[in-house]
Amino acid sequence: MSAQSSVLSFALRRSLLLWWSPLLVAITHPGIAAENNSKAPATPAVVQTTTIAEAQLNQVSLPFETVKKLGISSSKVTTASVQPYQSYPAEVSVPPAALAAYSTPVSGTVQPAPGLHIGSKVQAGQRLFTITPIVSPETRLNLMTSLADASGQQQAAEKQLAAHTLTLNRSSQLQAERVGSQKAVDEAQANVALAQANLHAIQQKRHLLQQAVEQGATGSYYVTAAGTGLLGNLYFTPGQLLVAGARLADVVDQQTLWVTVSLPHAHLNRIDLKADAWLDQQPGDSQAAYSLKPVSSMPEGDVLSGTRKLIYAVQAKGDLVPMQRLTVQLPLRHTPRPRLSLPCAATIVDIYGNTWVYLQQETTRFTRQQVFISLSTAQGCVLADQRLAGKAVVTQGAQELFAIETGYTH
Structure with a gap:
């Protein structure tokens, strides 16, 4: 019994010690108790939120x-x-008629x-090249012979002009004395005009021949541009000696270009081949x-890809x-259908590629709304849905409204 009493007494003291130990720690070590209280979870603060209506x-x-x-106007x-249309890939090229080849005449x-230089833009009548001819002894002898013939022709033309002038004076005098006729005077005047033109042509010919004989290799011949374009290639080095007929350069006129569309053979029946096409670009783009x-060209196809080539001209x-490389919108044979349209200047594209317009709610209040453009042409941008039917859209000043609202400008 004494042993059991000892065990019960030890258990009682141990339980009392475990129950009083936290209280003793709090009394004897108040800093530790404060630290434990600070680790307790804090009550969350109430956050005030403001509700903004959509x-x-x-x-x-x-x-x-x-x-x-x-x-601002709307x-x-x-x-x-x-x-209706369908999009197809295309590529820009230069038509064959746009290439002008220049060669040396002598x-x-x-x-x-x-x-x-290559890539320079030339204008019609602009001087391109200067050619200094090389005259051989045989050519010089032929030129001297031709010059002598031209001198004889000039003397004969001068005598013929003097004879026709004398005839005209006599006919005019007879008409003034009421003896001759007006018909004789008219015929004499025509003969004088023909004689003068013949003499002028012979004089020019003789002048050129005399210049070629006297100057020889010191004269110059200028090649001028026949039209506007870009200088594509040069086939000589400066100061190079070229024979007559040698190619000098190529000038490409890029005002009119060709757009070649690759169309599958199975789609030929659905496309209106005689109607105009458009370039598939973003709203507001100049293209x-x-x-x-x-x-109109000969039908041309690609056997490997199974496509037909359609050619369109663009200014x-x-x-x-x-x-x-472009994307072209080809018109379908279907009947046109009514769709909502607005000026492309009314659309705004943000940094994420989304398209917006501003609706005028009141005189001084505007609302920005997102739209989807299905087709962009010279006549305007066609909307993909009918939500804006009859609504007033800002057509001038949309960019200014976007800058005021967001702070971003284009």
Whole structure:
């Protein structure tokens, strides 16, 4: 019994010690107790939030004076008859008729004009090359013989002109004395005019021959540009001696370019081959205004790819270059259908590629709304849906509104 009492007494003391130990620690070591209390989870603070209505987003309100100063104007979205189309890949090329080849008419040394190099833009009548002819002894003898013949022809033409002039004077005198006729005077005047023209041509011929004989290799012959274009190639080095007929340069006229479309044979029946096509570009892009005219040419296909080549002509404005790859919209044979259309100047493209317009709610309040453009032509941008039917869209000043709302400018 004494052993059991000892065990129970030890257990009782141990339980009391475990129960009082936290209290003793708090009393004897108050710093440790404060540290334990600081580790307790704090009560979360209440965050005040402000609710913004969806109708307040993308809104711009301006004073009436600001709207007037910016020149903001709007128009209603209209319905236009749009031809259905389908997009195909294409490539820009130079038509064969745009290449002009220049060659030297006589044998001699050639010098290009100052500042002329490959890629230079030339104008019609501009001096391109200077040729210094080389006259051989045989050629010089022939020139001297031709000069002697021209001198004899000039003397004969002068005598013939003097004879016709004398006849005209007599006919005029007889008519003044009421003896001759007006017909004789008219015939005499015609003969004098022909004689003068003949003499003038012979004099020019004799002058050129005399210049060639006297100057020999010291004379110069100038080659001028027949039209506007870009200098594509030069086939000589400055000062090189070329024979007559040697090729000098190529000038390419890039005002009119060809756009070649690769069309699968199975799609020929669905495409209107006689109608104009368009370039598939972003709204507001200058290339969207291009209209492609079909060119009548021999049918040409590619056996490996199973495609047919269609050629369209386009009047370039400087932003289209040969070998450039494009996407072309070809019209389908289906009947045109009405679609909503607006000016492309009313659209805005943000940094993410999204297209927006501003709707005029009131005189000084505007709302920005996202739209989707299905076709961009010279007549305007065609919308993909009918949500904006009858609504007023800002057509002038949309960029200014976008800058005021977002702070970003184009």
